Structure formats: structure tokens, C-alpha cells
Amino acid sequence: MLNFALRRFLLAALVALTVSIVAFFLVRVSGDLATSLAGQEASAEDIEEIRKAYGLDRPIIVQYADWLGAAVQGDFGESLFFPDTVWELVSSRLPTTLRLAMSGLIISLLVGIPFGVIAALRPNSWIDRLAMTIAVAGQAIPTFWMGLMLMVLFSLMLGWTPISGDESWRHFILPAVTLGYYSTPPIMRLTRSGMLEVLSADYIRTAYAKGLRPMPVLFKHALRNAVIPVVALASVQFGHMLSGAIVIESVFAMQGIGYLAWESILRNDIAVIQTILLIVCMFYVFLTVLSDLVNAWLDPRIRVS
Amino acid sequence: MADAIVAGSALDPARALGPSPTSRFFRRARGHTSIMFGGGVLLVIVLTALFAPLLAPHDPYAQDLFKRLLPPFWMDGSVPEHVLGTDNLGRDYLSRIIYGARVSLLIGVCTAVISGVIGTALGVTAGYFGGRVDIVITFIITTRLSMPIVLVALAIVALVGGSLHAVVLVLGLLLWDRYAVVMRSATQQARSMDYVSAARAIGCPTWRIVLSEIMPNVINNLIIIATFEVAHAILLEASLSFLGLGVQPPAPSWGLMIAEGKEFLLFDPWVIAIPGVALSILVLAVNMLGDGVRDISAPENRS
Amino acid sequence: MSALLDVQDLTVDIPVSDGELHPVRGISFSIERGETLCLVGESGCGKSLTSLAIMGLLPKRAQRTARVLRIGDLDISSASSREMAHIRGNSMAMIFQEPMTSLNPAYTIGNQLEEALIRHRRVSRAKAQERAVYLLEKVGITGAAGRLRQYPHQLSGGLRQRVMIAMALMCGPELIIADEPTTALDVTIQAQILLLLADLQREFHMGMLLITHDLGVVARVADRVAVMYAGQIVEQGTAAEVFERPLHPYTRGLMACIPIPGKTVRGGRLGSIPGLVPSLIGDMHGCAFRDRCAHATSACASYEAMRDQGDGRAYRCVMTPEETMAASMREQAA
Numbered sequence: 009m010l011n012f013a014l015r016r017f018l019l020a021a022l023v024a025l026t027v028s029i030v031a032f033f034l035v036r037v038s039g040d041l042a043t044s045l046a047g048q049e050a051s052a053e054d055i056e057e058i059r060k061a062y063g064l065d066r067p068i069i070v071q072y073a074d075w076l077g078a079a080v081q082g083d084f085g086e087s088l089f090f091p092d093t094v095w096e097l098v099s100s101r102l103p104t105t106l107r108l109a110m111s112g113l114i115i116s117l118l119v120g121i122p123f124g125v126i127a128a129l130r131p132n133s134w135i136d137r138l139a140m141t142i143a144v145a146g147q148a149i150p151t152f153w154m155g156l157m158l159m160v161l162f163s164l165m166l167g168w169t170p171i172s173g174d175e176s177w178r179h180f181i182l183p184a185v186t187l188g189y190y191s192t193p194p195i196m197r198l199t200r201s202g203m204l205e206v207l208s209a210d211y212i213r214t215a216y217a218k219g220l221r222p223m224p225v226l227f228k229h230a231l232r233n234a235v236i237p238v239v240a241l242a243s244v245q246f247g248h249m250l251s252g253a254i255v256i257e258s259v260f261a262m263q264g265i266g267y268l269a270w271e272s273i274l275r276n277d278i279a280v281i282q283t284i285l286l287i288v289c290m291f292y293v294f295l296t297v298l299s300d301l302v303n304a305w306l307d308p309r310i311r312v313s
Numbered sequence: 314m315a316d317a318i319v320a321g322s323a324l325d326p327a328r329a330l331g332p333s334p335t336s337r338f339f340r341r342a343r344g345h346t347s348i349m350f351g352g353g354v355l356l357v358i359v360l361t362a363l364f365a366p367l368l369a370p371h372d373p374y375a376q377d378l379f380k381r382l383l384p385p386f387w388m389d390g391s392v393p394e395h396v397l398g399t400d401n402l403g404r405d406y407l408s409r410i411i412y413g414a415r416v417s418l419l420i421g422v423c424t425a426v427i428s429g430v431i432g433t434a435l436g437v438t439a440g441y442f443g444g445r446v447d448i449v450i451t452f453i454i455t456t457r458l459s460m461p462i463v464l465v466a467l468a469i470v471a472l473v474g475g476s477l478h479a480v481v482l483v484l485g486l487l488l489w490d491r492y493a494v495v496m497r498s499a500t501q502q503a504r505s506m507d508y509v510s511a512a513r514a515i516g517c518p519t520w521r522i523v524l525s526e527i528m529p530n531v532i533n534n535l536i537i538i539a540t541f542e543v544a545h546a547i548l549l550e551a552s553l554s555f556l557g558l559g560v561q562p563p564a565p566s567w568g569l570m571i572a573e574g575k576e577f578l579l580f581d582p583w584v585i586a587i588p589g590v591a592l593s594i595l596v597l598a599v600n601m602l603g604d605g606v607r608d609i610s611a612p613e614n615r616s
Numbered sequence: 617m618s619a620l621l622d623v624q625d626l627t628v629d630i631p632v633s634d635g636e637l638h639p640v641r642g643i644s645f646s647i648e649r650g651e652t653l654c655l656v657g658e659s660g661c662g663k664s665l666t667s668l669a670i671m672g673l674l675p676k677r678a679q680r681t682a683r684v685l686r687i688g689d690l691d692i693s694s695a696s697s698r699e700m701a702h703i704r705g706n707s708m709a710m711i712f713q714e715p716m717t718s719l720n721p722a723y724t725i726g727n728q729l730e731e732a733l734i735r736h737r738r739v740s741r742a743k744a745q746e747r748a749v750y751l752l753e754k755v756g757i758t759g760a761a762g763r764l765r766q767y768p769h770q771l772s773g774g775l776r777q778r779v780m781i782a783m784a785l786m787c788g789p790e791l792i793i794a795d796e797p798t799t800a801l802d803v804t805i806q807a808q809i810l811l812l813l814a815d816l817q818r819e820f821h822m823g824m825l826l827i828t829h830d831l832g833v834v835a836r837v838a839d840r841v842a843v844m845y846a847g848q849i850v851e852q853g854t855a856a857e858v859f860e861r862p863l864h865p866y867t868r869g870l871m872a873c874i875p876i877p878g879k880t881v882r883g884g885r886l887g888s889i890p891g892l893v894p895s896l897i898g899d900m901h902g903c904a905f906r907d908r909c910a911h912a913t914s915a916c917a918s919y920e921a922m923r924d925q926g927d928g929r930a931y932r933c934v935m936t937p938e939e940t941m942a943a944s945m946r947e948q949a950a
Contacts, residue, residue: 019455026456035468144604148544148597150551153571153589160582210717216673217712218705218732218783221698232722251461255552269464270556273471281468285461292459308767309721 009311013301020297027289028079032072035282079286085279089272094283098265102287104174105264108187108256109249111180115188116195117242123192124199124238125231131204139200143193151252155186155259172261183260187252191245198241202234209233236306243299247292341609348609351601358595362414369408370396373565377403385583397587400570401577406584409565410591416566417547417595420481424546425539427485432492433535439493440500441523450493457490463552470558480559484546491538499531506530533610540603544596551592567592619646620823621670621708621791624684628665630677635897639665641847647823649790652814654834654855655827656870657844660893663827664713666844667793670825671710672700687791705732708791709784711813714800715776719768725779726764733786744786751782755812774805781813791823798833810837831874835859840928843867846894846904849922853929863923863931863940866905868947903934911935911943 042059043050050058059065063074078085084094092100127136159182163171170179206212207230215229254266261267265284272280304310361368380403384391391398397406439450466483473479503509504527512522551568553559560566562573567588574584628640640662647653655663669680672692685693687708692700704710709732712718720728729751730744739747745764752760755778768776777797784792794813798806814837817824828834834841838855843864851864862868869889891908894900903909906916919934933940 023452023455023459026452027459030456030460031465034465035472144600145593145597148593148600150548150555150568150571150589150592150596152552152555152568153585153592156571156575156578156585157582157589160578160585164579164582210712210714211720213673214712214718214780214783215720215731216701216704217671217710219701219703219735220705220731221701224735229720229722233720247461251463254463254467255556258556270467273467273558276471281471285464285468288461288464289459292461296455296459307722308724309769312767312770 009304012304012310016297016300020293023296024290024293027293028076028286029072031282031285031289032075033068035278035285036068036071075282079283084283087272087280088277089275089280094279097268097280098283098287101263101265101268104262105250105253105257105266108174108180108183108253108262108264109246111184112187112191112249112252113242113246115184116191116245119188120192120195121199121235121238124196125203125226125234127196127200128203128207128234129226136200139196143196146189147193151186151190152255152259154189155183155256158182158186159260174260174262174264179260179262183256183262186259187249187256190252191249195238195241195245198238199234202237203230206230206234236303239306240299240303243295243302247288247295250288250291345605345609347601348605351598351603351605354594354598355602358414358598359418361411362418365411365415369405369411370394371405371408373404373408373412374563375404379403382577382581382584384581385587388583398583400573400584406587409570410567410588412565413567413570413588413591414595416477416560416564417550417592420477420484420550420560421543421547421599423481424484424488424550425542427481428487428489428542428546429492429535429539431486432489432538433496435489436493436496437500437523437527437531440497441504441519441527443501447497450497454490454493454497457487460487462487462549466549466553467556467558470553475553475558475561477560477564480550480553484549488542488546488549491542492535495534495538496531499534500527503527503530537603537607537610540599540606544599544603547592547596547599620649620651620688621647621825622684622686623670624682626666626669626680626682626685628662628669628674629679629681630675631679632897638896638898638900639847640669641896641900643844643847643849645842645849645852647791647825649823650818650821651839652817652824652826652837653840653842654838655825655842655844656829656831656834658829658893661844662847662896663829663844664795667710667795667825667827671704671708671793672697673704673710702736705784705789706736706787707789708793709787709789711777711780711784711792711794711797713796715773715780716800718780719776721768723767724764725766725768725771729764729779729783729786732783736787747786748782751785752779754785754816755779755782756808757782773801774809777801777805777809778812781809781816785816785820788820789822791825792817793825793827795827796829797826799829806833813837831870843870846900847896848904848920848932850905850933851931853925853931854927857929861941862944863925863937864905864933865909865911865940865943867931868944869908872947903932910947 042055042062042064063071075085082095084098086093087097090097123139127139130136159171162168162182169181170176173179212225212229215225220229250266253264254269256262257264257266258270265287269281269284271277272284377399380395380399381401383395383399383403385398385406386393386396388398395405395407397410399406400409435450435453439447466480466487469483470479473483506526509522509526512526517526550559550566551571554566554568555572557572560569562569570588571585574581574588577584623646624644626640626643627638630637630639639660643662643666645653645655655666657663665674665678668674669678669682670685670687670692672695674680680693682693685691687703690699690703695703719725726745726748729748730741733739733744733747734741748764749760752763757763757775757778763771763779768779771779777800781797792813797813798809801809810833813824813826816822826833826837834855841851841853841855841858842849843851843858843866845866851858851862851867858867859871862871866889873888889908894904894907902917902920903912906912909916913934915934920932922930922932923937924930925937931940935943
């Protein structure tokens with residue numbers, strides 16, 4: 009297990025480094041930074057001046073090394089638009105996004121797992137068909153549109169929830185539901201197929217042969233095994249939610265890093281964009297490792313070997 | 314002589330096995346609800362997009378500021394001239410929806426083709442050669458999976474400037490991961506088949522083995538992923554356009570129409586409801602088609 | 617004293633797309649305490665479904681009917697699912713064919729062993745653990761206390777089957793049903809496991825229903841034998857009698873398939889039964905074996921009664937004992 013974890017971390021570190029390079033270069037090579045920083049009315053001299061001032065005339069490798077070196081020490085530069093440093097800005101916005109993603113994940117697990125289990129217990133029954141229909145239909149609805157329609161229904165027409173913002177937990181209800189519903193179908197499908205597979209396993213028959221009642225068999229013997237891949241998926245889904253937060257936060261005007269990223273992209277606030285890109289990528293890398301480790305920890309065949 | 318022909322045809326392996334795989338596929342497809350529904354709806358949308366100039370009652374770009382935000386047919390105050398009403402610039406909504414199908418389909422298909430080529434090339438290479446090549450390509454896939462698509466796409470589109478071409482290119486360069494993962498394992502499986510080993514043993518060149526022995530066996534997987542990626546790309550384009558960084562106005566993209574309608578949410582929610590429903594129906598149709606094709610080409614369903 | 621397990625006219629029907637499958641067609645047998653009955657037959661003859669029917673573990677689609685189906689004082693055919701759960705793993709226990717997949721990979725051996733005892737006897741975990749260690753030692757596992765903390769994947773197939781046996785014995789069952797317990801194991805281990813089962817059965821004075829297709833196994837452990845073909849019992853009797861004087865042509869066919877030391881010529885051909893097992897879908901009449909039988913006559917198409925020879929000896933063939941012995945002589949001459 010220790011060996012396994014060590015190898016995973018090493019790989020993750022390598023991936024993280026590569027991702028940081030890609031993130032840096034993607035932003036740099038997609039356009040001339042100096043030109044977009046200077047604005048549309050800038051003269052050629054202005055652009056050259058900005059290029060020098062920001063060190064953009066140096067070789068790109070040097071620029072990257074500089075940026076990474078500073079970033080490792082927590083210095084992500086300054087925002088072009090806000091008076092704060094990028095780190096202050098991002099770290100003050102991160103909790104909102106994490107809270108949103110976490111709520112979304114909990115909703116999708118609370119809906120996806122029970123429905124997946126019920127669907128597996130009664131395959132091809134009306135409830136199975138209903139769950140799968142909702143899953144298929146749900147995956148076709150764009151998240152931002154779903155968010156807007158929920159807003160129209162629950163905030164504008166019924167007045168149950170605040171329209172936008174992030175001041176109280178009630179502000180999180182609609183965004184979390186919107187974010188959660190998109191991750192529910194994959195969790196539900198995986199739970200269902202996992203349960204179907206496990207329920208036909210020989211050890212389930214053994215459990216019945218011991219005289220166990222259906223509920224203990226279901227919860228102790230079946231769900232425990234079926235849920236292993238679901239936990240791994242949930243970890244990956246959490247990463248998707250961080251990135252999905254960009255869209256949701258801008259729909260509901262929540263001051264998280266997603267909204268910050270969107271604003272910064274519109275304003276060409278390169279340092280902020282690069283930092284958020286890097287942080288979200290690091291979360292992805294970390295969550296992938298976490299998913300592998302949790303998977304290994306839940307499965308004795310990997311844990312004890 | 315006639316006898317000889319009959320005898321010959323009886324020995325023909327294709328005849329002996331009954332109908333060809335393709336015709337068996339279509340026979341099964343006809344009995345499959347989700348293929349018939351998904352395929353049917355998709356066909357209607359594709360035809361609508363193709364014949365948009367003939368079908369659209371108005372010019373989708375023609376503004377008429379005296380006719381702003383006319384409601385659709387089911388609401389009071391609608392006019393028969395504009396069945397789905399008009400947007401805030403007085404443009405006919407039905408015509409914009411019809412032309413919007415072009416944008417979605419074009420982006421969906423082009424993206425799926427570009428990413429399909431990249432992903433298949435990577436996946437087949439990794440699966441066929443294995444060893445160090447596989448390690449490197451797997452690492453590339455892992456790296457790609459560690460990057461949030463929406464954020465990366467937004468950042469790049471913002472820098473190169475939003476346009477239909479930019480969106481296609483950026484999404485095409487980002488959405489190849491699923492192709493690569495599936496094609497890699499499909500190729501690994503196909504590669505271990507006896508006939509592939511036999512082809513290698515008789516000294517067949519690699520490119521010929523890949524094209525004539527491996528590809529026919531993994532093409533099913535390719536088609537299935539391609540349908541799902543079309544749907545994925547359509548949704549992503551809508552998101553990017555909604556955020557103002559995809560297709561630029563005045564082009565009639567459904568995602569953009571939702572963004573433009575956002576400020577009229579309070580009194581005219583139908584402005585965002587209509588393009589959203591159109592998007593959902595299109596994506597649902599593509600997904601159902603993909604699900605159906607996967608169902609009937611899955612080995613366990615073959616009898 | 618009445619028999620421990622009494623089965624009369626047990627049938628299992630399974631609806632399938634093109635009709636109804638009749639894998640078990642009116643089976644009757646009984647097992648006394650301390651007795652081993654071997655149910656023998658080819659794969660697909662309904663042996664396993666018979667055992668699952670007794671345990672009440674048939675797949676949901678399968679329908680079970682029986683004139684009598686009783687263990688001890690409990691009428692299984694009318695028992696509620698709660699009553700069945702109460703006796704399963706308690707007064708009757710089962711050992712399955714696949715030790716590799718019959719243990720839950722997520723729990724330790726100890727946890728899975730203790731489970732049945734805690735469920736049925738409400739004992740403490742410590743007490744259950746004590747019993748588990750005792751039984752693991754009984755089934756010949758060394759370092760039993762340490763094994764409790766191990767997971768199934770850390771054990772070999774032979775060890776896992778020993779664990780399965782210990783698991784079946786946890787509540788001290790009166791009847792043990794073993795469905796081909798050695799088929800999935802290495803040949804060298806098969807004999808050990810089988811002898812272990814036979815020893816334990818004697819030691820704890822249990823009734824045992826041993827299901828197998830291996831006549832060599834039967835010869836070593838069976839008190840009585842029931843030969844099954846196409847969902848029916850075609851011959852029944854004490855092991856000695858059935859081996860000495862097989863009355864059904866199918867039984868003789870089975871025996872010709874196994875080599876007998878001293879009798880079978882080295883390098884000579886072993887027997888085989890030509891033809892295929894008939895389809896078990898739809899209505900069936902007459903002797904199911906007639907299409908593969910060398911002695912079949914037109915009478916076989918309608919004959920299906922069991923010829924009772926007394927003392928539990930019976931067979932299902934149109935030929936009288938004298939005729940069938942004559943047929944046997946002709947077979948050996950050929």
C-alpha cells in the first residue's frame with residue numbers, strides 16, 4: 009500500500025509539473041500578451057514598453073521558470089484590475105467555490121446512490137426506467153440553462169430562494185442543485201451497474217446461504233463492494249464541479265473563483281487566469297490521486313498485498 | 314452449369330452466415346426505440362439545418378426595433394408572422410432557432426472529427442505498440458485529464474478571440490481524451506487476437522495491420538464515442554457562447570441566444586426557454602442515438 | 617425416527633423465451649442423520665438446482681413445487697422467507713462449487729465466519745471468534761487465529777474451500793449440502809477436501825447431500841447414491857449395490873467412463889455415452905435416455921415409472937432386473 013501510494017504521488021507530481029507547463033504556455037502562445045495588455049488603441053511603442061516592463065521580451069523558458077519559482081513560494085503576481093495580490097484574491101474567493109462544489113457533490117451522491125441501488129434491485133421496473141430516463145434526459149440539459157430555469161421557477165415565480173449572490177446558505181441551494189444534477193446520472197449509472205454485477209456474485213448467494221436477511225446482505229455484502237468505484241468517481245466528479253462552477257457562478261453571480269476566472273478572462277487579467285488555471289489543475293491532479301488511494305483503501309485486494 | 318452456381322453460392326461463407334453484419338445491424342436498429350427516436354429527431358434537425366434558407370420565414374439577422382420581444386404563439390399578444398416571437402432586437406426567433414441548428418451541428422461534428430482523429434491516432438498507437446510508447450501516451454492522456462476543459466477553453470478563446478473557428482479548433486484540440494482511452498484498450502484487445510498475430514508473423518507491414526486488421530475491429534467503439542462527443546461539444550459550445558467567449562453576435566448560436574435573453578428573464582422567460590429546449594432536444598437525440606448504437610453493438614446482445 | 621431431509625416429487629420450472637424449462641422433474645429422496653447421499657449426474661442434469669431448491673435459494677424466476685419438502689420439523693415448501701432465513705446456515709448449511717468467488721473480497725475471513733453464528737445464536741464476537749478458530753483448526757488450517765484477520769484473496773483455492781467448510785459448520789448444522797465442492801480445485805487437493813468433508817460428517821453426525829459428477833468421489837464417501845439424468849432420478853440405492861449391480865443403462869454408461877485400477881487396460885479406451893442430453897424445454901414423455909440407449913425399444917417412448925426393488929433400491933427403466941442384467945452382460949462382451 010505504501011509503495012503504491014508513493015508511486016501514485018510521484019506520477020501526480022510529474023503530471024502536476026507538466027500541467028503547469030501546459031497551462032503557462034497555452035496562455036502565452038495563444039496570443040501576444042503585450043498586445044492584449046496594452047489595449048486596442050496602443051501604439052507599437054507602447055506595446056514594446058509593456059513587453060519590457062512585464063519581462064515578456066525574455067525567452068519563454070526563463071519566463072516560465074520565473075513564474076513557477078515565484079508561484080511555489082506563494083507569489084502569483086498582482087492583479088491588473090484589483091489592488092490585491094493574486095493570491096489574496098484567489099484565496100478569498102476559493103471557499104465559496106469549494107462550498108458550492110461540495111454541496112453539489114453531496115446532492116448528487118444523496119440522489120444518485122439510492123436511486124442507483126433501487127434501480128438495480130428492480131431492473132426494468134418502472135422505477136428503473138424512470139431513473140434511467142431522468143438520467144438520459146438530464147444529461148442533455150445544459151447546466152447554465154437549467155440554472156436559469158430553476159431561478160425563474162423558484163426565485164422569480166415562487167420566491168422561495170434568493171435570486172443570486174452567496175451571502176447565506178439559501179443562496180447555495182439552487183446553484184448546488186444545478187451543479188449536483190449534472191453529476192447525478194453518472195453516479196446513478198455506476199451504482200446501478202455495480203450493484204447489478206455484485207448482486208449476481210457468488211458471495212451474495214453465500215451470504216443468503218448463511219441465513220442473512222435481505223437488508224444485511226444488501227448493505228453489508230453488496231453495497232460495500234458496489235460503492236468502491238462510485239467513491240472513486242465522486243472524487244473525479246468533484247474536480248468537474250470546480251470547473252463547472254465557472255458557469256454556475258456566473259449564472260448566479262456568486263463570488264467564487266469561477267466567477268473571478270470569467271471576469272478576469274473578459275478583462276485579460278492574465279496573472280489571475282493563470283493562477284486559477286493552475287490551482288484548478290492541481291485540484292484535479294490531487295483528486296485523481298485521492299480517488300486512486302481511496303479506491304485502494306476500500307478494496308482489500310489492493311490494500312493488503 | 315446452373316447447379317454449379319447454386320452449389321457455389323451455398324458454400325459462400327457470407328451466405329452461410331445469413332444476412333451480412335451491416336444488414337443485421339440495421340434490422341436490429343429498426344426495432345430499437347432509442348435509435349429510432351434519437352435518429353429520427355436528429356434527422357429532422359439535420360434537414361432543418363441543411364435547408365435553413367428555405368425553411369426560415371425571415372432573415373435571422375434582420376432587425377426591427379418596432380417589434381421587440383413579441384411573445385411566441387402560445388402567449389397573448391403574439392402575431393402569426395412570428396410564430397416563436399422576436400428577440401430584443403426584433404429578429405424573428407424561429408428563424409434564429411433554425412439557423413442556430415447549423416451552428417450547433419457544425420461545431421458538434423467538426424469538433425468530433427478533429428478530436429476523433431487526434432484521439433484515435435494516440436489511442437491506436439499506444440495500444441498497438443505498447444511499452445514505452447504506451448507509457449508516454451498514457452501520460453499525455455493523464456495530463457490532459459488533469460485540465461478543466463471549460464476553463465482552458467475559455468482562456469484560449471479569450472486570447473485568440475471568440476469565433477466559430479476558434480471554438481471548433483479549441484474544443485477539437487481538447488476533447489480527444491475519451492477517444493484515446495477507449496481506442497487504446499480496444500486496440501490492445503484486438504492486437505492480442507490470433508489473426509493479428511498471424512498477420513505480424515507473415516511480415517505484414519504495421520500500417521497495413523492497423524488499417525486492415527485493427528481498425529475494422531475498433532470502428533464500433535469509435536462511432537459510439539463520436540456520437541457522445543458531438544453532444545459534449547454542442548453543450549460546451551453553448552456554455553462558451555453563453556459566457557460570451559464562444560460564437561460572437563450577431564450569429565444565431567443557441568447558447569448566445571440564452572445569454573442575450575438573460576436580462577429579460579424576469580418578464581419574458583420564454584426568451585431563454587426556447588433555445589434551451591432546442592439545445593436539450595438536439596443533445597438528447599444525439600445521446601439516445603449513441604446509447605442505442607452501443608446497446609445493439611454490445612457483444613452480449615448478439616445472438 | 618423420521619428422516620432428516622425428506623423430498624418427494626420436487627420439481628423446478630423456469631420460464632424461458634421459447635417455452636418452459638423443466639430442469640428438475642419430480643425428484644424424491646430422503647437423507648437420515650449421519651448419512652451421506654451422493655447425487656450424481658452430468659452437468660446440466662438439475663443437480664445444482666435441486667440443492668438450491670432445498671435451500672430456498674433458487675433464482676427468482678424459477679418456480680418450485682413439491683409434494684413433500686421437509687427438513688427436521690420444518691416444512692420448507694410452505695415456510696416463509698423469514699423461517700427459511702432462520703434455518704439457513706443454522707440447521708442446514710451449504711458449500712458451493714466456487715471457493716474463489718464465494719467469499720466476499722471486502723471482508724476478512726474472521727468476519728465472514730463469525731457472521732452466521734452471531735446472526736443465529738446472538739453470541740458475542742469473542743465467542744464467535746473462539747468457535748471460528750476451533751473450526752479452522754478442525755478443517756486443517758494452521759495458524760488459525762492469524763487467518764481470521766486475512767482477506768480471501770490472500771488464500772489459495774484449497775484454503776478458501778476449507779474456510780467455506782468451516783463457515784458451513786459454524787452453527788453445527790444437521791444437514792450439509794455440498795455442491796461439487798472440489799470441482800474447481802487442483803486434483804491433488806480434491807481428495808484431501810473430500811476426505812475432510814467425509815470425516816467431519818461422521819464426527820458431527822450430520823446428514824450430507826453431496827452433489828458431484830465424479831463417480832470416483834461417490835465410491836469413496838457415499839452411503840447411498842442417486843443417479844440423475846435430465847431432471848429425474850434414474851437409479852437409487854446403497855453405494856455398494858449401485859456399484860456392484862447397476863440396473864439402469866445410464867448408470868452403467870457413467871461407470872464405463874471411469875478407469876478402474878486393475879480392470880481397465882492401460883492405454884485402452886474408456887467408455888463414452890454417445891449422443892446428447894435431450895432438451896428440457898416443453899413437455900417430455902417416456903424415458904429421457906432412450907435416444908442414447910443401446911437397448912432402447914419402442915416401449916421406451918411411453919415408459920417412465922420407477923421400479924421399486926425394496927430397501928430404497930429403485931430404477932427407472934422398462935427392462936426387468938433380469939433383462940437389464942442380461943443387457944449388461946452383452947455390453948461387457950461387446
